Amino acid sequence: MEIKDAIYEVSVTQSKFLINDNLPQIAFVGRSNVGKSSLINFITGHKSLAKTSSTPGKTKMINYFLINNSFRFVDLPGYGYSKTGKTYQDVWAGLMGSYLLQTKNLLNIFLLLDIRHIPSHLDRQMIDFLLFNNLPFNIILTKADKLSKSKINVAVEQMAKILNLRKEIFIVTSSNNKLGRDILLDLIEWKLEEFLK
């Protein structure tokens, strides 16, 4: 699949404004700073489509991007970062939960984990949430450029074991080294074909 167009559409902070039209959506979730916005820019080939930052908590809203005029990428706020204490956490929990449960044409969720770190309590909660609600997802391991090739394989094995998930649902990526784009695009294409059947 080729990405011809990628356009920023709208940002949403309240669940009543969530987009629920006929177009399928693909969501990117994960803790703050894991690389969601960078991955969206890498996959679409648009350097500054989604705003990135080395300071955690950059993406605070749900951002919708229209791709090829036929589906959407959705950049969700990162979790696990709280500047203002509990309230901020509560806001994302509410909005994130609403998004994941209320979006009808949610084709797939990409849950991002840093390949170097053991999943946090919140990552595990997110995985449990996805499994419990029977939502389709893959785990994207980000920042693979930080590990040597041999260590990447070990990390995938370890993650699968720790999380008790099949190895097949893990996809290794690096936005910096441009790794994993074709696999992701093939998967998205396949999901879109299934949706249109």
Ligand SMILES: Nc1nc2c(ncn2[C@@H]2O[C@H](COP(=O)(O)OP(=O)(O)OP(=O)(O)O)[C@@H](O)[C@H]2O)c(=O)[nH]1
């Ligand atoms: N080494 C390396 N750094 C990366 C990679 N992807 C993202 N980063 C860096 O990680 C930091 C966070 O990236 P973002 O894409 O803004 O992360 P995010 O998940 O969108 O963060 P929030 O919006 O805060 O939830 C930035 O400094 C990026 O440059 C990668 O593949 N390799």
Ligand SMILES: [Mg+2]
């Ligand atoms: Mg972001």
